[in-house]
Amino acid sequence: MNQVGTPQLWALFAAFVAVALLIDFLALRKQGAHRVALAEAGLWSLLWVGASAAFVGWLWWTLGGLAGNPLANTKATEFITGYVIEKALAVDNIFVFLLVINYFAVPPEFQKRVLMIGILGALVLRAAMILIGAWLVTQFHWVLYLFGAFLVYTGYQMWRAAGEEPDLEANSALQWMRRKMKIAAHFDGEKLFTVVAGVPMATPLLAVVLLISVVDIVFAVDSIPAIFAITTDPFIVLTSNACAILGLRALYFLLAGLHEKFHLLSYGLSLVLAFIGAKMLLADLVPISVAWSLAVTFAILAATIVLSLRIAPKGAATTGAYPFPAKKER
Numbered sequence: 001m002n003q004v005g006t007p008q009l010w011a012l013f014a015a016f017v018a019v020a021l022l023i024d025f026l027a028l029r030k031q032g033a034h035r036v037a038l039a040e041a042g043l044w045s046l047l048w049v050g051a052s053a054a055f056v057g058w059l060w061w062t063l064g065g066l067a068g069n070p071l072a073n074t075k076a077t078e079f080i081t082g083y084v085i086e087k088a089l090a091v092d093n094i095f096v097f098l099l100v101i102n103y104f105a106v107p108p109e110f111q112k113r114v115l116m117i118g119i120l121g122a123l124v125l126r127a128a129m130i131l132i133g134a135w136l137v138t139q140f141h142w143v144l145y146l147f148g149a150f151l152v153y154t155g156y157q158m159w160r161a162a163g164e165e166p167d168l169e170a171n172s173a174l175q176w177m178r179r180k181m182k183i184a185a186h187f188d189g190e191k192l193f194t195v196v197a198g199v200p201m202a203t204p205l206l207a208v209v210l211l212i213s214v215v216d217i218v219f220a221v222d223s224i225p226a227i228f229a230i231t232t233d234p235f236i237v238l239t240s241n242a243c244a245i246l247g248l249r250a251l252y253f254l255l256a257g258l259h260e261k262f263h264l265l266s267y268g269l270s271l272v273l274a275f276i277g278a279k280m281l282l283a284d285l286v287p288i289s290v291a292w293s294l295a296v297t298f299a300i301l302a303a304t305i306v307l308s309l310r311i312a313p314k315g316a317a318t319t320g321a322y323p324f325p326a327k328k329e330r
Helices: 007-031 038-062 070-103 108-139 143-161 172-180 204-228 234-246 248-255 265-281 290-310
Strands: 193-196 199-202
Touching (some): 007 038, 038 070, 038 234, 038 248, 070 234, 070 248, 070 290, 108 204, 172 204, 204 234, 204 265, 234 248
8 A cells, every 4th residue: 555654744744743732732821720611622622623624635735636646535535534533432532531530530720731741642652552553564464454353352342331430449550559659639739749748749630640641542552453444554544643632632621511412422432443343354355445434434423423312321420529539448
């Protein structure tokens, strides 16, 4: 498959990401700690989607789309499909973020800082994972079949776990932090470290950042192989993934109050993962075009959203926010 990641394109995309992060950082600093309103989150979400649309339009034009170069249409479609899949999977990711933030009772005015740090970490970690994955696929083509089998299995596990609330008390990462770190019982503004009675401690905010990073790594293990089912071009895989992540903070605040309305979304995402995994496994027997993959993904997600709005959830979700629990005595 043709790859379009020339040094010039990589450099321009790096500049695009740097400018986007700078704008986001300056806006965060100017506004200070405050509760993000739904209108503000919606506006930022539209801006991030618009920036991604502008990028793929520029990529299509650069590759000769106006001249009728079929490569331009192919790469643009691959980007859009990868972006939609990653954005959809990010919604499930966001709901787990919401659970973590509610569990630690993070004040609304501090949540922006947590998510900003999480996004920076996600960009670095996912870039490394994508480059490693691209190298593996280049060297060992059979790795794609492992990715496919893994996605089918993950889809099955997601379907089984759909509708169940994750148990953070049993989370191994949280248990490890409690054993290895001294964590203060209360927040100290937006600080990650504090001093209590002369003893240096981590704040609950640091625990949230670390736990969200672990969650993102777990989700990346699912989402990155899914994009490799669409294209093995590292440039398209990384750019579509990065563009979806850049808007994660705004999307979180947009969906924070709507997670109960989309209670069936996990079922739809499990079907998407299973479909993509099957596509990878059967690629040599029943090849499915990128356009059809995009259409099927849209159809599954649209049906899931409509059904979520028409079918009431079985029971109310647990949303209580409470202080950081003290370490249990043995």
